[in-house]
Amino acid sequence: MDLCVTVKGVSFLLQTGMGILGNTVVLLAYAHIIFTKSKLLPVDMILCHLAFANLVLLLTRGVPQTMMVFGRTNLLNDPGCKVVIFSYRISRALSVCLTCMLSVFQAVTIAPGLSRLKSGLHCLVFPTFAGLWLLNSAIYFQTFFSALAPRNGTIPAFTLNVGFCLVDFKNSLNYLIKGVLVSGRDFSFVALMVASSGYILLLLHHHSRQVRAIRRSQGSGVETRAAKTVVTLVVLYVVFFGIENMIWIYMLTEAKMSPAVADMKVFFSSCYASLSPYFIMSSNKKVKAKVLCAFEQDQPASMDTQESRDK
Template identity: 65%
Template sequence: MDLCITIKGVSFLLQTGLGIMGNVLVLAAYSHIAFAEPRLQPVDRIMAHLAFANLMLLLTRGVPQTMTVFGMRHLLDDAGCKVVIYAYRISRALSVCLTCMLSVFQALTIAPAAGPQLVKLKARLPQLVVPTFVGLWLLNMAVCIAAPFFSIAPRNGTVPAFTLNLGFCHVDFRDNLSYVINGAAVSGRDFAFVGLLLGSSGYILVLLHKHSKQVRAIRRSQGSSMEMRAAKTVVMLVVLYAVFFGIDNVIWIYMLTVAQVPGVVADMRVFFSSCYATLSPFLMISSNKKLKERMVCAAGEHKQESAEESTDKSNLK
């Protein structure tokens, strides 16, 4: 096997494997917390949903991409491509939408109560989480509806014009109008949510700056301190997403300006577009006290069970 293909394959394999493991750990920890606590905070529920969306993204794009790099062909038929590409498009869209939702909800949570309307809105935030989830799912299912109609299994021969070659599947738009409309709808949605999340994150940074100047005045309760720690985690997630979103779109603009896209450039775009899904769960774990405590407790319980089993075996001997 060629050295470049080996390096590329190992890179995708590590990225996909680590990302799946990290998101599964986050979901398992939040499931454990949900059973132990009467109710998850809105930010925790959004983070858990974000981990689920990122897990879906890696399973529907990272896994088949890795298998294709290692030379596996004919992974999916036309029906399989329609299901996988549709699920991938929705999960990719949910990743940006949920990151935006996380930033907006956290900005509202820590915002000073400037009037009765904001006070009522802050009190209703826990009840708005599920309806917002439903709204985002419906929105992205509608925006991504073109994907299953145009997705087909790879055919022998040259790739026709206005076709996105994903390796394991093709998205054949057939004409320039369909290609432009789909691209405009997806790009418009992405940039609208990225603009909103950057705006809300900028507001969070302003509040954090004021908080750092008035630490003694604001930290009157443990609750406000926990909210500020959660706000810092949200800002770090937004910065992480913005970095990889920027790289992804720079490569995408370059791809639109050349007649023949080099394979290595297309692979770089796939790799960087999946980096957020891989790295975000580890950022959540490292900056979220609840998740770390739950994992430490689980590890301690596992060691205790292992020690008890060893003791029982020694007694039997």
């Protein structure tokens, strides 16, 4: 096997494997929290949903891409492509929407005043989830008609080839409409998350005394820690979103494109989904405590097993 192909395959394998593991651990940690405490804060509910969306993204994009790099072809038939492409697009859309939702909810949480809105945030979480699912399902509903398994021969015009599947837009009008809808949604949510994160930074920088007073009156510094976590997640997303779109713009300007450039775009588009769960585990005290608790419980069991073998 060519060295370049090997490096590419190992990179995708590590990214996908680590991402699936990390998001699964975050989901299991939140599942245990729900089982023992039966209630999550709005930010925790969003983080849990974000981990689920990122897990689906990696399963529907990272896994087929990795298998394709290692030479597996004809992975899916037409129905399989419709389900996988639709699931990938919905999960990718939810990743940006939920990160935006996270930053907006956190900005409202730490903002001075707005007591009525803060008290009602918990009730707004599930309706917002439902609205985001409906919005993105409406945008991508056409996928069930346009996604196809790869065909032999020339690929028709206005057809997106993702390697393991094709997405046929039929004509230039559909291609243009879909591109405008998706790009408009992505940039709108990114702009909103950047604006709300900027507002959070402004509050933390210029009103630190007031924020500390709020924390003391509530008995903890949860809000400030959560705000820093949210801002870092937003920065992480914006960085990889920017890199992905710069590669995409470059691809649009070139008549002949190297497959390596397209692979780079896919790789960077999945980086946020792979790295974000590890940041959540390291910065969210609830998730971190559950992970450490599980690790500490596993260690004595391993030591007891080793001691019994030694005897």
